Amino acid sequence: MSPSPTTVIGAGISGIACARALTDAGLPVRVLDRGRAPGGRMAGRTLHGRAVDLGASYLTVADDGDFAPVVADWVERGLAREWTDTFSVAGPDGIGESKTGPMRYGAVRGLRSLVVDLATGLDLVTERTVAQVRVDDGPTVDGEPAAAVVLALPDPQARRLLAVGSPAETVLDPRGWQPTLAVALGWSQRQWAADLHGAFVHDDPTVEWIADDGDRRGDGAPVLVAHTTAEFAAGHLDDPAQAGPAVAAAVRRALGIDVEPEWTYVHRWTFAKPTDPREAPFHLADGIGLCGDGWAAPSKVESAWTSGHQLGLELARRLVG
Numbered sequence: 001m002s003p004s005p006t007t008v009i010g011a012g013i014s015g016i017a018c019a020r021a022l023t024d025a026g027l028p029v030r031v032l033d034r035g036r037a038p039g040g041r042m043a044g045r046t047l048h049g050r051a052v053d054l055g056a057s058y059l060t061v062a063d064d065g066d067f068a069p070v071v072a073d074w075v076e077r078g079l080a081r082e083w084t085d086t087f088s089v090a091g092p093d094g095i096g097e098s099k100t101g102p103m104r105y106g107a108v109r110g111l112r113s114l115v116v117d118l119a120t121g122l123d124l125v126t127e128r129t130v131a132q133v134r135v136d137d138g139p140t141v142d143g144e145p146a147a148a149v150v151l152a153l154p155d156p157q158a159r160r161l162l163a164v165g166s167p168a169e170t171v172l173d174p175r176g177w178q179p180t181l182a183v184a185l186g187w188s189q190r191q192w193a194a195d196l197h198g199a200f201v202h203d204d205p206t207v208e209w210i211a212d213d214g215d216r217r218g219d220g221a222p223v224l225v226a227h228t229t230a231e232f233a234a235g236h237l238d239d240p241a242q243a244g245p246a247v248a249a250a251v252r253r254a255l256g257i258d259v260e261p262e263w264t265y266v267h268r269w270t271f272a273k274p275t276d277p278r279e280a281p282f283h284l285a286d287g288i289g290l291c292g293d294g295w296a297a298p299s300k301v302e303s304a305w306t307s308g309h310q311l312g313l314e315l316a317r318r319l320v321g
């Protein structure tokens with residue numbers, strides 16, 4: 001009989017990075033995700049004929065980190081592209097100065113495509129919602145034994161699967177995660193400054209960030225994606241579509257746009273980011289691992305990848321040894 005595989009729950013970038021590390025070590029692994037495709041919070045949606053990023057806006061990468069060769073490979077194969085290192089800063093009176101930081105990378109076919117690429121060849125089951133993870137004689141996932149189980153999920157989603165008071169459940173973050181709404185807005189032609197890539201919006205109760213989706217993707221489509229403040233999102237979680245007009249008004253105010261968008265689309269992220277991510281890269285005890293952007297602070301794509309990758313390496317070391 002072949003050995004039970006390690007089961008990774010969650011096909012966001014952390015779960016896929018973990019599964020990749022285990023597979024590369026020659027260990028059997030299967031990934032389960034409730035969504036129709038891998039990607040998690042690097043998701044997008046086809047709107048009006050083109051893919052729009054509705055989760056992470058971009059990724060960054062430290063030159064000397066383990067993630068650097070992964071990103072370099074994506075760039076070399078034309079999947080990822082250098083977007084910009086400069087964003088505008090907007091306030092109540094409109095656009096102010098620009099701010100330069102690290103290079104931000106976008107993806108030609110949307111950030112989800114990078115996770116799909118990383119998942120190539122893995123045993124991945126989509127549209128599978130896991131209900132329960134237990135440790136009796138060994139770890140089980142909905143009653144099926146596993147060599148080990150990885151919960152590559154936001155803490156509130158992991159909590160739903162674990163018995164209250166079980167060792168892994170007590171490690172979960174009690175401080176909560178913050179919501180946001182991602183609102184895509186489309187025009188028939190570009191209405192904003194030619195040199196605008198994205199804008200941090202300060203002192204606005206509704207919107208905190210606006211990305212030029214056509215600019216980051218490289219096709220120049222006149223589409224913006226705004227992310228709301230956590231406070232604004234919290235008031236619209238029950239009926240997010242209602243938030244469209246208020247977000248459109250805030251975006252027009254911040255960027256000085258005279259014209260109403262021709263269409264809007266609202267996506268709700270109930271658990272967009274951890275309030276206080278931990279410094280530790282992951283948790284692993286009794287055959288249960290926890291990883292994702294709640295670990296390896298600060299919360300971002302690179303941290304999620306690093307968390308999953310390092311957990312995968314450590315699990316492989318323990319399972320092989």
Ligand SMILES: Cc1cc2nc3c(=O)[nH]c(=O)nc-3n(C[C@H](O)[C@H](O)[C@H](O)COP(=O)(O)OP(=O)(O)OC[C@H]3O[C@@H](n4cnc5c(N)ncnc54)[C@H](O)[C@@H]3O)c2cc1C
Pocket residue numbers: 009010011012013014015032033034035038039040041042054055056057058059060128129130131152153154157161180182227269271272273291292293294299300301302304
């Ligand atoms: C609006 C927004 C903007 C962001 N902007 C940026 C940015 O600009 N730059 C940056 O670096 N990062 C950004 N981030 C953060 C980045 O997206 C995350 O850090 C990263 O994608 C987290 O990956 P993950 O694998 O840890 O979790 P996730 O991507 O959340 O993956 C978890 C997966 O678990 C699945 N799942 C949940 N419950 C179950 C269950 N019971 N059974 C089976 N599957 C389940 C979900 O479907 C999901 O696919 C942003 C995030 C959001 C939401």
